Amino acid sequence: MIFNSIRWRLQAWHGLILVLVLAGFGLSAYHVTRDNQLRRVDQELDQRLGALFRPPPPQDPGSSPEHHHREARFDPSEFTVRIREAIQRAVQQAGAADASQTNACYYVLWQADGSVLANSTANPQAIPLPERIEPAAPPESQGREPSGRPSAEPRPGPRMFQGAARTREEQRELFRFLPHGECILVGRSLAPELAAMHRLGFWLVVAGTAVLLLGLAGGWWLASRAIRPIEDISATAMKIAAGDLSQRINAADTDSEFGRLTAVLNSTFARLEAAFAHQSRFTSDASHELRTPLSVILSETQSSLSRERSAPEYRQALEACRRAAQRMRTLAESLLELARLDAGQEPMKREPFDLARVAREAVELLRPLATERSVEVRCELSPLECLGDAERISQVATNLLTNAIHFNRTQGEVRIATLAENGTAVLTVTDTGEGISTEDLPHIFERFYRADKSRSRAQGRAGLGLAISKAIVDAHGGALEVSSQPGAGSTFRLTLPLK
Amino acid sequence: MRVLVVEDEPDLLASLLRAVREDGYAADGAADGEEGLYKAENYDYDAIVLDIMLPGLDGWEVLRRLRKTKKTAVLMLTARDAVRDRVRGLDTGADDYVLKPFDLDELLARLRALIRRSANQPQARLEIGDILIDTAGRTVCRQGEPVSLTAREYALVEFLALHRGKVVTRTTLYEHLFDENDSTLSNLLDVHVSNIRKKLGHDFITTRRGHGYSIEKTQ
Numbered sequence: 001m002i003f004n005s006i007r008w009r010l011q012a013w014h015g016l017i018l019v020l021v022l023a024g025f026g027l028s029a030y031h032v033t034r035d036n037q038l039r040r041v042d043q044e045l046d047q048r049l050g051a052l053f054r055p056p057p058p059q060d061p062g063s064s065p066e067h068h069h070r071e072a073r074f075d076p077s078e079f080t081v082r083i084r085e086a087i088q089r090a091v092q093q094a095g096a097a098d099a100s101q102t103n104a105c106y107y108v109l110w111q112a113d114g115s116v117l118a119n120s121t122a123n124p125q126a127i128p129l130p131e132r133i134e135p136a137a138p139p140e141s142q143g144r145e146p147s148g149r150p151s152a153e154p155r156p157g158p159r160m161f162q163g164a165a166r167t168r169e170e171q172r173e174l175f176r177f178l179p180h181g182e183c184i185l186v187g188r189s190l191a192p193e194l195a196a197m198h199r200l201g202f203w204l205v206v207a208g209t210a211v212l213l214l215g216l217a218g219g220w221w222l223a224s225r226a227i228r229p230i231e232d233i234s235a236t237a238m239k240i241a242a243g244d245l246s247q248r249i250n251a252a253d254t255d256s257e258f259g260r261l262t263a264v265l266n267s268t269f270a271r272l273e274a275a276f277a278h279q280s281r282f283t284s285d286a287s288h289e290l291r292t293p294l295s296v297i298l299s300e301t302q303s304s305l306s307r308e309r310s311a312p313e314y315r316q317a318l319e320a321c322r323r324a325a326q327r328m329r330t331l332a333e334s335l336l337e338l339a340r341l342d343a344g345q346e347p348m349k350r351e352p353f354d355l356a357r358v359a360r361e362a363v364e365l366l367r368p369l370a371t372e373r374s375v376e377v378r379c380e381l382s383p384l385e386c387l388g389d390a391e392r393i394s395q396v397a398t399n400l401l402t403n404a405i406h407f408n409r410t411q412g413e414v415r416i417a418t419l420a421e422n423g424t425a426v427l428t429v430t431d432t433g434e435g436i437s438t439e440d441l442p443h444i445f446e447r448f449y450r451a452d453k454s455r456s457r458a459q460g461r462a463g464l465g466l467a468i469s470k471a472i473v474d475a476h477g478g479a480l481e482v483s484s485q486p487g488a489g490s491t492f493r494l495t496l497p498l499k
Numbered sequence: 500m501r502v503l504v505v506e507d508e509p510d511l512l513a514s515l516l517r518a519v520r521e522d523g524y525a526a527d528g529a530a531d532g533e534e535g536l537y538k539a540e541n542y543d544y545d546a547i548v549l550d551i552m553l554p555g556l557d558g559w560e561v562l563r564r565l566r567k568t569k570k571t572a573v574l575m576l577t578a579r580d581a582v583r584d585r586v587r588g589l590d591t592g593a594d595d596y597v598l599k600p601f602d603l604d605e606l607l608a609r610l611r612a613l614i615r616r617s618a619n620q621p622q623a624r625l626e627i628g629d630i631l632i633d634t635a636g637r638t639v640c641r642q643g644e645p646v647s648l649t650a651r652e653y654a655l656v657e658f659l660a661l662h663r664g665k666v667v668t669r670t671t672l673y674e675h676l677f678d679e680n681d682s683t684l685s686n687l688l689d690v691h692v693s694n695i696r697k698k699l700g701h702d703f704i705t706t707r708r709g710h711g712y713s714i715e716k717t718q
Contacts, residue, residue, distance in 0.1 A: 284579070287578075288578040288579055291598075291600050292508050292511065292578055292599060294599070294600035295511055295578075295599040295600040296508065296510045296511045296514060297600075298601070298602070298603065299511060299514040299515060299600075299601070299603050300510070300514045302603040302604065303514055303517055303518040303521070303603055306521065306603075307521070320510040320514065323510060324510060
């Protein structure tokens, strides 16, 4: 499913956010512009409405006989009539003036009973009389103000006529109710504004779509770029899963998050490969160790069975088979022990014991072997209480001593010593043998590793002793180290926690 | 036929020597690379069984040094089943390669084939006049009738037959038919030749006085 792809999901979210932002921006821009235009239209209409109440030009005295006594006598009813006439005239004038313009204004004056008193449009019936809205201020005060001249009680407010506005179909209309119920309305078509708004809307949509497409393309590019390392990683991981452990991810930039992930994965792969190589070498070594005794058994039995043999010959063959079988048993036990140590199935006891006593017992156990090989064992043991599994440490000490005796020269010497150092118990076993060459030294604790490829095998040793010893010491939280001087001998150093 | 076995595991060496001897060959043993190389360089063996994992000189080194002076057929014996090792062994000049643990019969069959090939006689059956020698079954027939030969007699017939048309000196015969453990009596060879002539006809083996013996090519 493509919607499971991160790239598609990123793209979808990115697109959604982009659409929302663009829509929000476009809609607000559209609304602000429309409001501004309406306000401008309202202002214009308001100005025209206000112009109706301005006094007629003085150079036109004959047009209205009432002008002569307008200032002489102020009578409210008279005023209404005069205003009505003035408005009627202004309506006619303004209507005539505006009729020539494209965005012509129209005026309608209704009487209180709803009949049209004056208008500038051909079809006043199409314009419904606005519903009367109750003004907040008393009609008297409103009535005194329309002329705009200073009145007896000046009221706060920018204009005298606070009427209402309405949008009817495509017309914007501003209307006022006069004190006696007359209603004056000025309106004009919104067609130019609406056309402009349509254009604006169209361009907003076009620009928005363009930005959206651009953004989506950019987002796709970004997502692809961001995804590419993941694809590299997944391709490499796939090859590794298919069995090619030598594959590594190409890390171009090492500082980015992906660079660090790549480094981590690569080091994991390297460790995996090393572990696999180690495992396969171990298996191959183990099978190699098994092959020689197996060859002995196979060849002895086949050869013995090929014809009738004498009793001593059978005995010889059986003894050879027994020796081979014993070697395989030793190997199998060692392998099992290593496997248990690897799995951590054999918990080490943590009991206080005397390292010197364990060492001394190991020395006594191996004294016959030392005598047989004319090797002298010197002990420098002082009591040293430490924590651990005495039996296992005894196994390690025995192994170290056996090696020291085996790989010694005749008339050689083995020195075994205990000492406390930096809060740890240390057991050292030093021999005067040939030593270990510098190229063998780093591998000496590896399983099946033998400095001399065959000598120890002939002695029935598989090359697992030191590996087992190290595993035991590691399980104790201690350390087993070796230093060697080729030609002069080696020193094995066992470190354990003190009690 | 004389075979050298170089193997450091004493039990395996003893077992191999016995098997090779019972197959009718004279056999010498060597427990390490240096002894093996010394013997291989100083005797004309018909084949060498060489273990790779040896103390001192390993099998590869023995083979490399031996190839400077001798072309003796070498069968490598190893416990490592890696293609790389096999390729290396064959490239160094080994003629065959057997993996431990091996089947004794197979090892002996390979050894026989190796010896035949090194004598330029790839066929297991050799026909000389009315005599038929089957080197695989180690039998000899005269006019279709099996002839009973002792192991030593058979070895002598096989060696001369494999080197048919050539004069084989007494020294060479001694070297190839008796191993280092045999106390060779000087007239033992004459006794064997005389016995073979009784069984296979007087003219089967020609004596070249002062040189040695041969089986003529044109019989």
